[in-house]
Structures are given as C-alpha cells and as structure tokens.
Amino acid sequence: MKCLVTGATGLIGQALTQRLVDPIVTSRRPEGLSPMSCIQWPVTDTTPGPDDPIDVVFHLAGEPVAGSRWTQARMDAIRNSRIDGTRQLVSWMATWETTPKVLVCASAIGFYGDRGDEVLLEDSQPGSSFLADVCRDWESEAARARDLGIRVVFARIGIVLAEQGGALDKMVPPFKMGVGGPLGSGRQWMSWIHLDDVVGLLLHAAESDISGPLNTVAPQPSTNAEFSRVLAGQLRRPSFLRAPAFALRLGLGKMSDIVLASQNVLPRVAEETGYVFQQPTLEGAIQSCLSGKGGRP
Numbered sequence: 001m002k003c004l005v006t007g008a009t010g011l012i013g014q015a016l017t018q019r020l021v022d023p024i025v026t027s028r029r030p031e032g033l034s035p036m037s038c039i040q041w042p043v044t045d046t047t048p049g050p051d052d053p054i055d056v057v058f059h060l061a062g063e064p065v066a067g068s069r070w071t072q073a074r075m076d077a078i079r080n081s082r083i084d085g086t087r088q089l090v091s092w093m094a095t096w097e098t099t100p101k102v103l104v105c106a107s108a109i110g111f112y113g114d115r116g117d118e119v120l121l122e123d124s125q126p127g128s129s130f131l132a133d134v135c136r137d138w139e140s141e142a143a144r145a146r147d148l149g150i151r152v153v154f155a156r157i158g159i160v161l162a163e164q165g166g167a168l169d170k171m172v173p174p175f176k177m178g179v180g181g182p183l184g185s186g187r188q189w190m191s192w193i194h195l196d197d198v199v200g201l202l203l204h205a206a207e208s209d210i211s212g213p214l215n216t217v218a219p220q221p222s223t224n225a226e227f228s229r230v231l232a233g234q235l236r237r238p239s240f241l242r243a244p245a246f247a248l249r250l251g252l253g254k255m256s257d258i259v260l261a262s263q264n265v266l267p268r269v270a271e272e273t274g275y276v277f278q279q280p281t282l283e284g285a286i287q288s289c290l291s292g293k294g295g296r297p
C-alpha cells in the first residue's frame, strides 16, 4: 500500500508514518525530513504529482486547535488551513496521472458540538459551534474527492491520549502538583482514544471498505469527573479541586469549548467493521501512556 501523508510531522502523523513503508509526506518545512520523500505544503495544481501511483492519502494537516487562545486570527487559521488545504489537496489529486483509491481525511468529534448525554453515532446530526462548523465544512471539501472516484473516509477523531504530546501533556501537570480535578460540572462526556488506536483505525479505514464518517474514539467514553478520578488515581494524587466553568471561560475564552463541550461518542462503524481496539479501557490507556517511554509519573 503506497501512501501519502499530509501533516506527517504532527502527533498522529509521526505515529502513522512509522507504520507505513516508504510513505510520501508533505510539510510546510520539508527540509530535514529525508529519507522520506517530502513535498512542499500547501500544494497547488502545478505541484508535480507523486512519481509512483498512490493507493491511500491520509490528510492530517491543520493549524493546532488546542494551545494558544482562540483569537480571530487563530480561528481563521484553524478554519482556513483545513478548508482551503483540503480543497487544494483534492484539486491537486485531480491532476495526478493515477488517482488514489482512498482519501482518509481527519475530522474531529467537535463535529457533534455540545450534546449533553446524547449518544452520538456516525449518523448523528452535526452540532452548532465554531468547531462543528469547521468539521462539517472540512468534511464537505474532502467529500468532493468522490467525484474523482475516490473512496472518502472522515475520521472523526476524539481526544488523543499519547505517551508524549496530546491531551495528557496539558492534563498531567496540574494533577502532579496536586491541584487537578474535574473541569466545570465534570458531567461532560470525554470521548478519548489512545494514539495506537488512532493509527489502527486510520489504517483500518484505508484497508476496509468504509466510506463516510468513522468515529475514531474508544468504545468507553467517560465523564470528565471519571477521567479526572482515573488520572489522579494512577498518579496517586488527589482530584478534588474543581475548576469552575466560568473561570475556564474567562481564562480560555471560546477555546473553553474544547474542555467543556459534552460529546458521548461511540465507534459504531469501527466495531461493525471488525476493528479490535488495542486500548479499549480508560484505565489501560492512561496506564500505557504514563508508563511508556515518556515516563510521566
């Protein structure tokens, strides 16, 4: 399976490319990425296509969503890097001598917005929020690849847990200092997934005949309070200091959506198509991240 990966230098892209044989990657900074073949991102219609036919394109590139405060400029970058980037990718693929068989495009559970306790499956309606709008439009751009005869999968990725990087990088320090605890009411659902399963599901999406949305989440979402309890337990620290929602909104602005929105998402398509999770439980996933090479505790 010959693959091209955009956003290959990111958290998910690095883990994915390690599982691929001689992938072609794209980057805004291609220098220093050898021995992998690297193409300058963003691509245009005049960017030469890959030398050899590509079977699968994994599209992961995009301005990071978490991190610094959502100013208008950052929100524009989050949106434009995905919508314009995906449009340009599809337009570039149309110029290739041989079109790929599959486009696996990242999306996010932000697609569903803030939905309380509602169980969210792949056919649930989109929510209404900045991220929901971005995800919906991002998927629409990717769907245009169907006109080229390409099978398209939207991997609606949940909160990624990894040894290094990802959500735990931000969550562990306050717990280690003994000031961790639930965020807001703690009742909001967190649909998490271990990085190994993100990669596993992206490969599953490429190799199966899935078409359309693929909830890329573990089968056991947890509430934020439960997540905090498990994390604190494994770090052997308390978890009673609740961060009130108003303080989070004040401190993080609109970005507080990321930690306060409730998304109870289940991986129905993954399970129906026979994917076996490597880290199905929260306890196991957190333990694997904390005891890995990163050695967080």
Ligand SMILES: NC(=O)c1ccc[n+]([C@@H]2O[C@H](COP(=O)([O-])OP(=O)(O)OC[C@H]3O[C@@H](n4cnc5c(N)ncnc54)[C@H](OP(=O)(O)O)[C@@H]3O)[C@@H](O)[C@H]2O)c1
Binding pocket: 006, 007, 008, 009, 010, 011, 012, 013, 026, 027, 028, 029, 041, 060, 061, 062, 063, 064, 065, 077, 081, 085, 106, 107, 108, 109, 156, 157, 158, 159, 160, 166, 167
């Ligand atoms: N990690 C998560 O928890 C999570 C959850 C849901 C969805 N996702 C989605 O999955 C995809 C991959 O996630 P990730 O965590 O691996 O992302 P990441 O670590 O932030 O990496 C994304 C890559 O995109 C490129 N990039 C960054 N800013 C860009 C910009 N303004 N314009 C174009 N390209 C840019 C960078 O590659 P170069 O610098 O080499 O160009 C970067 O390595 C993203 O689209 C993300 O939204 C991730």
